[in-house]
Amino acid sequence: MTRVFSGVKPTGHLTLGNYLGAMRRWAEVDQYRADALFCVVDLHALTVDHAPARVRRLSRQAATLLLASGLDPERCTLFVQSHVDEHARLSYLLECVATDGEMRRMIQYKEKAAREQRRGGSVRLSLLTYPVLMAADILAYRTDEVPVGDDQTQHVELARDLAVRFNHRYGHTFTVPRATSPAVAARVMNLQDPASKMGKSEDTGPGIVYLLDEPDVVRKKVMRAVTDSGREVVYDRESRPGVANLLEILAACSGGNPEELAGVYESYGALKKDAAEAVVEVLRPVQQRHRELCADPGYVEGVLREGARRAREMARPVVDAAYRAIGLLPAGAGEGAAEEAVALNAAR
Secondary structure (H helix, E strand, C coil), X not given: CXXXXXXXXXXXXXXXXXXXXXXXXXXXXXXXXXXXXXXXXXXXXXXXXXXXXXXXXXXXXXXXXXXXXXXXXXXXXXXXXXXXXXXXXXXHHHHCCCCHHHHHCCHHXXXXXXXXXXXXXXXXXXXXXXXXHHHHHHHCCCCCEEECCHHHHHHHHHXXXXXXXXXXXXXXXXXXCEEECCCCCCCCECCCCCCCECCCCCCCCCCCCECCCCHHHHHHHXXXXXXXXXXXXXXXXXXXXXHHHHHHHXXXXXXXXXXXXXXXXXXXXXXHHHHHHHHHHHHHHHHHHHHHHHCCHHHHHHHHHHHHHHHHHHHHHHHHHHHHHHXXXXXXXXXXXXXXXXXXXXXX
């Protein structure tokens, strides 16, 4: 069976972009067609300045929202990255295969490093190397497919390159993964800045719809979305990015096609109103299930504990094989050699 791996980073509250671009597909498609693993990648949240208590809170919230979005722990494996040591173990081996040039060419590193420098902060080494940890997340499970938004495909390409290089140098160890993405709403854009992704790392802003926003807040944000010059509703990402974003959101929520929906509307106001109501209705069952899960925190903790156990069982043989392949002495080998020497001396 095809194995799928993907994750969410607890650096902010999950957004409509996370749900339409990834989470809904995981729940409705991937967990049914594949051996699927979904992970809260909390180690990645440490690459920038952070409050420890906030990372813990957002990690728990992310796991709860993943369950609320429809992930079924009987059908998939849901866990927290730091609960499975094999991720960090494999990451160092892959750092020994990756190159400095590869890391510095990563687009997200350039963008995030520049942002940190503008804020007057220092750039952590982990921000440079975290794509290798992401590759370890994927390769530890012999993953076949990684469902990602188009802004993450470069990281999957790195994982492919590292898998091929490791296999060539040290013997076949890893499956070479491939990125997959949904046809519609793979990248939901900011309602106030349709040239930028609706990112969860920003904690405020009228252009970001969070999964736990109240219905009236959602309506207000969508109705205030930036559109474009002119009055005609046309689906054109290049010349009409604001309208295109609204059409894609509406299409993703209603199961329609952005180009066909454009022909239905004669005004931006009508499009916004329908898009707002569609978002409210899509989020309604997620929010309801989230409230139920928050009332039973022991259930969520149990799911994560069992998920980590299953993930360790899958990852450990792969990572142990990588340790042997690259030339590291297996644990216990020294004791075995000592016992053998004692036995030989006794025989003499």
